Amino acid sequence: xxxxxxxxxxxxxxxxxxxxxxxxxxxxxxxxxxxxxxxxxxxxxxxxxxxxxxxxxxxxxxxxxxxxxxxxxxxxxxxxxxxxxxxxxxxxxxxxxxxxxxxxxxxxxxxxxxxxxxxxxxxxxxxxxxxxxxxxxxxxxxxxxxxxxxxxxxxxxxxxxxxxxxxxxxxxxxxxxxxxxxxxxxxxxxxxxxxxxxxxxxxxxxxxxxxxxxxxxxxxxxxxxxxxxxxxxxxxxxxxxxxxxxxxxxxxxxxxxxxxxxxxxxxxxxxxxxxxxxxxxxxxxxxxxxxxxxxxxxxxxxxxxxxxxxxxxxxxxxxxxxxxxxxxxxxxxxxxxxxxxxxxxxxxxxxxxxxxxxxxxxxxxxxxxxxxxxxxxxxxxxxxxxxxxxxxxxxxxxxxxxxxxxxxxxxxxxxxxxxxxxxxxxxxxxxxxxxxxxxxxxxxxxxxxxxxxxxxxxxxxxxxxxxxxxxxxxxxxxxxxxxxxxxxxxxxxxxxxxxxxxxxxxxxxxxxxxxxxxxxxxxxxxxxxxxxxxxxxxxxxxxxxxxxxxxxxxxxxxxxxxxxxxxxxxxxxxxxxxxxxxxxxxxxxxxxxxxxxxxxxxxxxxxxxxxx
Amino acid sequence: xxxxxxxxxxxxxxxxxxxxxxxxxxxxxxxxxxxxxxxxxxxxxxxxxxxxxxxxxxxxxxxxxxxxxxxxxxxxxxxxxxxxxxxxxxxxxxxxxxxxxxxxxxxxxxxxxxxxxxxxxxxxxxxxxxxxxxxxxxxxxxxxxxxxxxxxxxxxxxxxxxxxxxxxxxxxxxxxxxxxxxxxxxxxxxxxxxxxxxxxxxxxxxxxxxxxxxxxxxxxxxxxxxxxxx
Numbered sequence: 040x041x042x043x044x045x046x047x048x049x050x051x052x053x054x055x056x057x058x059x060x061x062x063x064x065x066x067x068x069x070x071x072x073x074x075x076x077x078x079x080x081x082x083x084x085x086x087x088x089x090x091x092x093x094x095x096x097x098x099x100x101x102x103x104x105x106x107x108x109x110x111x112x113x114x115x116x117x118x119x120x121x122x123x124x125x126x127x128x129x130x131x132x133x134x135x136x137x138x139x140x141x142x143x144x145x146x147x148x149x150x151x152x153x154x155x156x157x158x159x160x161x162x163x164x165x166x167x168x169x170x171x172x173x174x175x176x177x178x179x180x181x182x183x184x185x186x187x188x189x190x191x192x193x194x195x196x197x198x199x200x201x202x203x204x205x206x207x208x209x210x211x212x213x214x215x216x217x218x219x220x221x222x223x224x225x226x227x228x229x230x231x232x233x234x235x236x237x238x239x240x241x242x243x244x245x246x247x248x249x250x251x252x253x254x255x256x257x258x259x260x261x262x263x264x265x266x267x268x269x270x271x272x273x274x275x276x277x278x279x280x281x282x283x284x285x286x287x288x289x290x291x292x293x294x295x296x297x298x299x300x301x302x303x304x305x306x307x308x309x310x311x312x313x314x315x316x317x318x319x320x321x322x323x324x325x326x327x328x329x330x331x332x333x334x335x336x337x338x339x340x341x342x343x344x345x346x347x348x349x350x351x352x353x354x355x356x357x358x359x360x361x362x363x364x365x366x367x368x369x370x371x372x373x374x375x376x377x378x379x380x381x382x383x384x385x386x387x388x389x390x391x392x393x394x395x396x397x398x399x400x401x402x403x404x405x406x407x408x409x410x411x412x413x414x415x416x417x418x419x420x421x422x423x424x425x426x427x428x429x430x431x432x433x434x435x436x437x438x439x440x441x442x443x444x445x446x447x448x449x450x451x452x453x454x455x456x457x458x459x460x461x462x463x464x465x466x467x468x469x470x471x472x473x474x475x476x477x478x479x480x481x482x483x484x485x486x487x488x489x490x491x492x493x494x495x496x497x498x499x500x501x502x503x504x505x506x507x508x509x510x511x512x513x514x515x516x517x518x519x520x521x522x523x524x525x526x527x528x529x530x531x532x533x534x535x536x537x538x539x540x541x542x543x544x545x546x547x548x549x550x551x552x553x554x555x556x557x558x559x560x561x562x563x564x565x566x567x568x569x570x571x572x573x574x575x576x577x578x579x580x581x582x583x584x585x586x587x588x589x590x591x592x593x594x595x596x597x598x599x600x601x602x603x604x605x606x607x608x609x610x611x612x613x614x615x616x617x618x619x620x621x622x623x624x625x626x627x628x629x630x631x632x633x634x635x636x637x638x639x640x641x642x643x644x645x646x647x648x649x650x651x
Numbered sequence: 652x653x654x655x656x657x658x659x660x661x662x663x664x665x666x667x668x669x670x671x672x673x674x675x676x677x678x679x680x681x682x683x684x685x686x687x688x689x690x691x692x693x694x695x696x697x698x699x700x701x702x703x704x705x706x707x708x709x710x711x712x713x714x715x716x717x718x719x720x721x722x723x724x725x726x727x728x729x730x731x732x733x734x735x736x737x738x739x740x741x742x743x744x745x746x747x748x749x750x751x752x753x754x755x756x757x758x759x760x761x762x763x764x765x766x767x768x769x770x771x772x773x774x775x776x777x778x779x780x781x782x783x784x785x786x787x788x789x790x791x792x793x794x795x796x797x798x799x800x801x802x803x804x805x806x807x808x809x810x811x812x813x814x815x816x817x818x819x820x821x822x823x824x825x826x827x828x829x830x831x832x833x834x835x836x837x838x839x840x841x842x843x844x845x846x847x848x849x850x851x852x853x854x855x856x857x858x859x860x861x862x863x864x865x866x867x868x869x870x871x872x873x874x875x876x877x878x879x880x881x
Contacts, residue, residue, distance in 0.1 A: 219753050223744035224767070226756030228775035228814055331751035334784035400660075403667060410697060417715040420798070426784045434789065436872045438717065439833065442696045452697040468663045471656030563868055573749040573790045 065140045069110040077102055084148055088581015091146025096158045099149055103133075103164045111137045112145050114507075115161065115494050117584075117595050117613040118171035120179030122153075124205040129156040129181050132597065134584060134613075138491060138505055141512035144584060151181070160186035167494025170621050178203040178321070193314040193650060199242040202319055209322065210240035216606045217326055268302065279307060282632075286315050290393055290636040293646030297623075297635065304631050309624040313617075316650035324610035329355055329575050330430070332610065337424040339612060340648040342385050345371075345378040345415070346589040348428035353515055354585025354596035355430050359578055362568045366561035367432030368517045373450075373554050374418075374427060375587070376547040377411050380458060382590035383540040384408045386643040387465060390537060393640035394478050395633075400468055407461040410453055417441040430575065432567030437558070447559065454551045462544055469537070479533035483626040483638035486531060493622040496615045497592025498539045499642055503531035509588040523549050533641040540643075543590075576605045591615040591643055612651060616644040674701030686710060716831045719785045719798035721778050722746075722755075724820045725827055735821045739795035741769035746787035746796050754780035755787065774817040779809060794838050800830045837873035841866060 070092050073081045080098030084091055094102050106112045117134040133147040149158055160183035161168040172183045173192040180201030183189055191198060200207050211231040213219050221227075232240075269276050285296035294315035300308040320339065324332050336351045337344035349371055356363065363371075388404035412422040417438045419427040427434055441449040469475050485495070490503035500507055506527040510518040526542035528535035577600035586595035592615030599609040619642050627635050674694065678684035684694065684701070691710055693699060705712055727736025747755040756775040760768035787796045799822075806812035828835040844866050 217753060218748040218750075222750075222753055222755060223747040223757045224742070224759035226747065226758050226773070226775065228756040228777065230777070230810070230814075327751060328749075330749070330786070334751050334782055334786070399664070403663065406703060409695075409703065413695070416718060418717070420715075420717040420719040420785055421783065424783065435717065438715065439872075441715070442713075443692050444696060449697060457697055464663055468660045472660050473653060473656045476656070563872075571790060573745060573786070 064142065065111070065137055066143050066145050069106065069112055069137075069145050072110060073102060073106065076105060084146075086581075088579055089146075089148070090582070091144075091148060094147050094149050096149050096151050099147075100159050100161065100164060102147070103135075103161050106135055106145070106147075107164060111139055114138045114491055115165040115167055116144065116496075116586075116593060117597065117611075118161070118168050118175060119597055119611040119613075120175040120181045120203070121599060121609045122179060122203060122205045123150070124153075127153045129153050129179060131158050131175065131181055132582075133161070134595070134597075136512075138507050138512075141507075143513060146582075146584070156181045157184055158182070159184050160189075162186055165494060166489075166492050167618065167621050170617060171494075174617075177201070178319075180204060191314075193317045195314065197243050197247055199244045199247075202322055203325075209319075210235055210242075215326070217328055217331060277302070284632075284635065286312075291639065292389065292644055293649075295644070295646055295649065297639070299627075299632070299635065301632065306627045306630055306632065306635060309627045309635065311620050311623050313620070313646070313649050316646050318651070320612065320651040321610055325607055327607075328573075328605045329577075329607060330573060332607070333428065334424065334426040336612075337426055338647055339614065339651065340382075340589065340591060340594075340616065340645045341423055342645055343378045343382045343590050344423055344425045345374040345427060346587055346594060348425065349375050349516075350585050350587040350589065350594045351596050352428045352430055352585075353587060354583045354598050357585055358581065358583035358598055358600060359430065359575070361431045363516075364432050364565045364568045366436075366558075366564040367566045367568070369554055369557045369561060370433050370437070370566065371428060372516055372518070372521070373551065373558060374415070374425075374433075376550050376554070377414070379547045379590045380544050381408050381411050382643075383544050384461065384465075386540055386590075386640075387469070387537065389643075390533075390637070390640045391469065391475075393636045394475060403468065404461065404465060407453075407457050410457060414441050414446075414449065414453070417446075429567060429569075429571070431569035432565070434567075436566050447555075450555060450558075454548060454555065458544070458548060462541065462548075465541065470541070475537075476534065478634075478637060479537060479641075481530075482533045482630060482634050483641060484530065484532045485622055485626055487529075489622060489625065490531065493625075495592070495619050495622060497589070497619070498536050498543065499592065499619050501526065502528045502535035502539045504529040509586055509593050513586065515585075515587065521550050521553050523547075533637055536641040536643075574605055576603050577601065586613070589615055591645070591648070592619060612648075614648045614651060616642075616646075616648045617651070620644060620649065670700045671702045714800050714802075716834055718800055719783050719788070720802045721781055721783065721799050721804065721815075722776060722787050722796050722820070723799045723822045723826075724774060724817065725795050725797055726821050726823055728823045728825050735823060738770050738821070739793050739824075740771050740774065741793055741795070742767075742771040742774075743769075743792070745790050745792065749786045749790050751784055751786065752780045752782050754778070754782075771817065774820060776815045776820060777813065778804060778815055779813045794842070797827050797831075834873050837870035840870040841874060 073092060077098055080095045081102060082093050084093050112135040114136045115133060116136050119132050121130040121132060123130055128150045131149045134144040135147065136144055151158055158181055160172055162172065163185070170192060172186055173189060175181050176183060176189050177191040177193050178201055190196065194202070202209070213221065267276050267278060280301045282299045282301055283296055284299055285291040286294045291297065296312040298310045298312060299306055320335065323335060327335065332351060333348055336347040339347050384404045385408060388401035392398065392401045415425050416422045418435055419425040437446045440446055444452070485499065485503050487504040490500050490505060504527060506525050508525040511525055523546045526539050526546065528538050580600060580602040582597065582599040584595055584597050586593055593613065594615055595613035597609070597611040597613065598607045600607050623639065623642065626638050630638070674684050678687065678690050681689070684690045685706060686709060691705065691712070694701065694703060695712065725739045727739070729736045742757050742759040744757055744759070747757050754777045757771050758773040760770045760772045762768045783798065785798050788798050
């Protein structure tokens with residue numbers, strides 16, 4: 040550690056831990072209490088390298104309710120499934136957190152028979168489990184009993200099988216694991232479509248007809264029910280209209296569809312339909328070796344690729360027990376905070392666009408973003424697909440110059456000049472603007488209770504009055520050494536979400552101003568604790584969950600591996616954009632059509648991450 | 652007062668409007684602001700205040716040295732009259748193994764007696780699959796595969812033109828020196844350094860107590876992982 044760090048404020052974690060014994064950490068305490076209350080249903084996970092508790096499926100809802108109401112673990116962050124083919128079992132994994140106490144997750148593992156995988160749904164306890172359970176049903180095939188609407192979510196209804204099961208093979212299947220034997224030493228080049236020509240690469244489930252199924256009108260599938268309403272005053276029968284907004288629509292930020300039931304101009308119900316950009320990132324990730332996943336994570340939330348890298352390398356470093364050098368940590372924070380500013384500039388520019396101020400004001404926000412991307416390009420080699428972080432550090436040191444300016448000077452100009460200027464300009468342009476205020480105050484309100492129950496994260500959660508940020512609640516990297524605030528707003532409307540992003544950029548600037556001296560002080564030091572290795576193997580079996588505060592919210596990577604294996608056994612991404620969409624319907628109800636676009640814009644989604 | 656917010660916003664727009672013309676005046680005496688390499692650098696840098704538009708393809712932004720796009724294979728500088736020199740690639744296959752989308756196909760060279768020869772018989776990269784991650788360059792122990800700066804690869808037929816063979820991929824070392832001078836110099840220094848370190852080690856064993864050499868910082872900082880491979 041450099042001398043500078045000694046002057047930095049003490050990590051908060053230690054203060055929190057003072058006066059309490061180690062065994063008293065909230066996760067262990069809650070786990071012990073759970074075991075006491077449900078002696079038959081809850082037990083320690085016996086497997087090596089796994090944390091958390093094993094819960095029997097029939098008692099899951101009771102355990103979850105007790106966890107939420109009595110033990111303070113009121114936030115269900117991630118729901119996913121794992122296929123344990125060799126044991127003929129499927130496993131559901133739940134990560135629950137305490138929003139008040141912070142700290143690590145209490146992980147619930149539920150194992151069921153692979154041939155009859157049925158687990159009670161947690162939607163009645165946490166509505167935020169809705170989309171995630173649908174995803175687990177879609178991709179792994181775990182049947183969640185009592186789920187109100189258990190349909191496929193990322194793949195379409197004519198899809199055959201559950202692709203994340205270990206015995207499922209894609210149309211262009213070559214081998215279970217990379218690297219493929221056909222590439223070397225006798226590589227004869229071929230294109231995948233030569234082996235499996237287009238038109239013959241699709242399989243339908245048995246009995247499924249591509250045309251004419253149980254639904255007459257496609258929208259029936261999404262919003263069944265009565266479409267006529269009788270006006271109570273006059274007794275006149277009026278029609279409700281179902282409208283598809285998207286998938287090809289400029290205001291949906293990508294290929295995304297909203298099925299809306301309208302009464303006149305007012306939204307009665309809304310359901311998001313997604314998956315048009317689905318490429319089964321997780322299956323690809325399980326075929327990949329550990330290092331091959333890094334560039335793929337760039338493509339999730341492509342506006343914040345540095346943060347995506349960070350979450351993934353944290354998870355793998357946890358699994359491997361790797362150290363990170365000091366300079367690498369500072370470089371990572373520098374990159375991640377610049378990414379946050381980048382992303383929020385984009386989000387706010389697009390929010391203006393969604394409000395109807397087309398194109399021009401949006402570009403005013405992007406001018407400075409352009410400079411940050413120039414810096415990324417000069418450092419990492421690519422503007423958006425950075426592929427910058429490696430296990431144990433980062434790939435490159437800072438370059439000598441960016442666009443003809445020496446790097447440190449460029450960064451100082453950026454951090455003390457250009458970015459504060461663009462924030463001030465954004466303030467002038469938006470914050471006081473009467474049209475913006477009229478369109479955004481009181482629109483898309485999400486109450487504190489709903490924000491927690493729906494598992495929202497990031498700016499959406501904090502705009503609803505929950506001061507929860509992974510950087511403080513469960514610190515990673517050097518964030519405990521840095522001085523910054525977690526902004527929070529209490530109305531939970533579009534204006535507050537805008538405000539939070541503005542304030543977060545100011546806080547990121549504060550962090551960057553503290554990071555710059557460290558970058559200078561550590562110049563010339565090692566940026567990676569390890570030698571470059573292309574064939575890393577897991578030193579132990581087990582699971583790891585790495586999470587970071589991505590600009591969009593909590594980005595988590597759940598990885599399990601077997602000992603001496605070069606590929607992850609299960610690779611799951613807790614995608615904040617995807618989960619933040621769960622309460623979209625609720626937020627839009629009662630508003631006008633034009634407000635849907637604004638509310639969606641205020642959630643700030645990236646379809647690369649939603650659809651994965 | 653109601654309406655001041657909008658007026659403030661208008662002022663921002665006005666400022667941008669005026670700034671875009673100020674650039675015209677300030678560059679008027681120095682060859683104008685468009686189609687002028689010097690002006691382009693300033694307009695795009697931290698000091699740029701006016702219009703940032705780049706008139707591609709007449710104007711092109713310089714790409715930084717580390718920019719990466721579709722790999723090429725390094726060969727020795729060609730003897731006069733030839734296009735390429737000797738391949739640096741030894742067909743060890745590391746790039747094909749590490750490639751995340753598996754877009755590299757290598758056919759290892761064979762000696763007449765059937766044993767492997769350290770050069771590729773054939774080398775293919777499907778550029779439709781390549782994701783420009785740069786891992787092949789990062790892990791190549793022989794500095795033989797590098798990421799290119801040529802990003803204008805559009806063609807009319809993807810089935811024939813987008814699978815690059817060895818002929819299409821090979822480029823001489825002088826080309827790599829031209830597009831990435833600092834990195835090429837650093838790699839050269841690192842290769843010499845390895846030789847030097849070996850020599851020193853031999854000398855030390857022979858009783859000559861010279862200290863270990865170190866790679867100069869200006870070179871080390873250009874290399875990935877700060878040149879820990881060397």
